[in-house]
Amino acid sequence: MYKPTIGLEIHAELKTNSKMFCSCKNDPDEKRPNVNICPVCTAQPGTLPVANEEAIKKVIKTGLALHCKIAEASKFDRKNYFYPDIPKGYQISQYDQPLCGKGYLEIQGRKIGITRIHLEEDTGSLLHPEGADYSLVNLNRAGIPLMELVTEPDITSGLEARRFAEELQLIMKYLGVSDADMEKGLMRVEVNISVSKTKTLGTKVEIKNLNSFKVVEKAVDFEIQRQTELLENGEKVVQETRGWHDKKEVTFSQREKESAHDYRYFPEPDLPQLHFEKEYIEAIQSELPELPAEKRARFSAEYGLDESQVELFVGNKDLSDYYEKIASEGNNAELHKLMANYLITDVMGLLNGKAFVEAEFKITPENFAEFIGMIQKGDINSKTAKMVLAEMFGTGVDPSTIVKDNNWGQMKDDGELEKIIAEVMAKNPKPVAAYKAGNKNALQFLAGQVMAATRGTANPQKVREKLTELLH
Ligand SMILES: [Zn+2]
Numbered sequence: 001m002y003k004p005t006i007g008l009e010i011h012a013e014l015k016t017n018s019k020m021f022c023s024c025k026n027d028p029d030e031k032r033p034n035v036n037i038c039p040v041c042t043a044q045p046g047t048l049p050v051a052n053e054e055a056i057k058k059v060i061k062t063g064l065a066l067h068c069k070i071a072e073a074s075k076f077d078r079k080n081y082f083y084p085d086i087p088k089g090y091q092i093s094q095y096d097q098p099l100c101g102k103g104y105l106e107i108q109g110r111k112i113g114i115t116r117i118h119l120e121e122d123t124g125s126l127l128h129p130e131g132a133d134y135s136l137v138n139l140n141r142a143g144i145p146l147m148e149l150v151t152e153p154d155i156t157s158g159l160e161a162r163r164f165a166e167e168l169q170l171i172m173k174y175l176g177v178s179d180a181d182m183e184k185g186l187m188r189v190e191v192n193i194s195v196s197k198t199k200t201l202g203t204k205v206e207i208k209n210l211n212s213f214k215v216v217e218k219a220v221d222f223e224i225q226r227q228t229e230l231l232e233n234g235e236k237v238v239q240e241t242r243g244w245h246d247k248k249e250v251t252f253s254q255r256e257k258e259s260a261h262d263y264r265y266f267p268e269p270d271l272p273q274l275h276f277e278k279e280y281i282e283a284i285q286s287e288l289p290e291l292p293a294e295k296r297a298r299f300s301a302e303y304g305l306d307e308s309q310v311e312l313f314v315g316n317k318d319l320s321d322y323y324e325k326i327a328s329e330g331n332n333a334e335l336h337k338l339m340a341n342y343l344i345t346d347v348m349g350l351l352n353g354k355a356f357v358e359a360e361f362k363i364t365p366e367n368f369a370e371f372i373g374m375i376q377k378g379d380i381n382s383k384t385a386k387m388v389l390a391e392m393f394g395t396g397v398d399p400s401t402i403v404k405d406n407n408w409g410q411m412k413d414d415g416e417l418e419k420i421i422a423e424v425m426a427k428n429p430k431p432v433a434a435y436k437a438g439n440k441n442a443l444q445f446l447a448g449q450v451m452a453a454t455r456g457t458a459n460p461q462k463v464r465e466k467l468t469e470l471l472h
Pocket residue numbers: 019022023024036037038039040041042143
């Protein structure tokens with residue numbers, strides 16, 4: 001049995017106002033090419049870099065959230081390689097003194113080790129117009145602060161690799177260090193993977209350009225199988241970089257891997273060494289918000305919600321902030337559950353695939369809480385509740401006004417209900433006779449008639465009870 005050994009390298013563009021070594025705007029949404037550029041990030045002779053402290057803080061913050069050892073001293077290095085999207089001919093990165101050392105991230109009870117997190121600058125991007133004998137370069141992205149996290153080879157499956165990446169994305173969003181959108185390329189995942197039957201590790205293959213979590217999982221599982229089959233057939237795994245073919249769902253060879261010495265790393269002479277005092281790190285530590293794992297634990301303990309509901313709230317900040325506002329208006333577990341159910345099922349249904357954005361949501365937390373209270377007290381039944389909610393969703397009007405204006409209050413008067421049942425029975429002698437002759441299905445028909453006569457305001461359970469009673 002071949003055992004896979006998997007490690008990840010994850011890059012994330014940091015959310016800062018300016019670039020890593022100059023004051024150009026850091027704007028990943030800028031569509032016009034070469035707008036956010038200057039002599040520094042286009043590598044004009046004589047320019048000097050100045051490190052962006054906000055970016056350094058954000059990497060340290062991420063390290064603290066992942067239990068990493070933060071370096072007391074750190075420095076930048078030049079990673080030399082020539083490629084047209086990197087105008088200096090080298091990238092400023094970190095080699096042997098990264099900002100963050102060993103740490104871990106817990107995924108479903110398993111600690112996945114983190115080797116290091118360092119800070120570097122992103123490259124520009126190239127465009128190859130179809131049929132043209134030239135390429136175009138866009139340097140808007142050149143010099144945007146880029147965080148690179150490297151894990152220990154602790155991951156053992158495609159699913160675990162995916163879960164690690166998803167959890168890291170969530171943490172980065174909670175910390176506000178990166179928007180970490182994979183589709184936009186703000187977060188990029190690379191996988192190092194080998195398989196072996198013995199304690200000696202097999203030959204490592206790197207897979208690049210994985211643009212979604214699903215693809216990360218698929219590519220890892222595909223690669224485990226490919227390498228296992230090669231070895232079982234007595235062939236060898238080649239050390240190389242492979243890409244992912246989206247349509248064919250296979251990995252394919254891209255190039256043979258460079259090793260570190262090919263980059264001729266050396267200390268960046270134009271930037272000073274970094275030294276961090278204890279107080280500086282402690283101040284960043286004190287800014288850490290509640291993290292996803294803590295929120296999960298709190299949501300299940302405080303509100304008694306089930307796992308899938310908790311997960312939905314943990315993954316959706318706006319929705320969970322709103323939920324906490326309405327939950328604060330009620331203080332019992334039954335109410336909290338009812339609130340979660342209506343918010344997750346019914347409101348999401350009304351949103352019809354659109355994201356929940358509190359600023360665009362017309363129902364105030366007070367009105368939502370009042371609405372749930374009306375359901376719990378039996379003032380409206382579940383069918384009416386759906387109509388009230390739809391109206392609140394569209395207009396923002398408070399629920400008691402909606403119920404009053406439409407005369408939708410649940411019929412609580414037994415006398416009135418009995419009167420309506422008597423009328424329905426008088427109008428439907430055949431079903432009544434059928435029921436009395438033993439046809440139980442007739443009850444369902446009569447109950448429907450009664451509900452219609454009350455315009456849906458009666459409690460269906462009560463209608464069946466009363467009907468059964470009066471039919472005897
Ligand atoms: Zn610049």
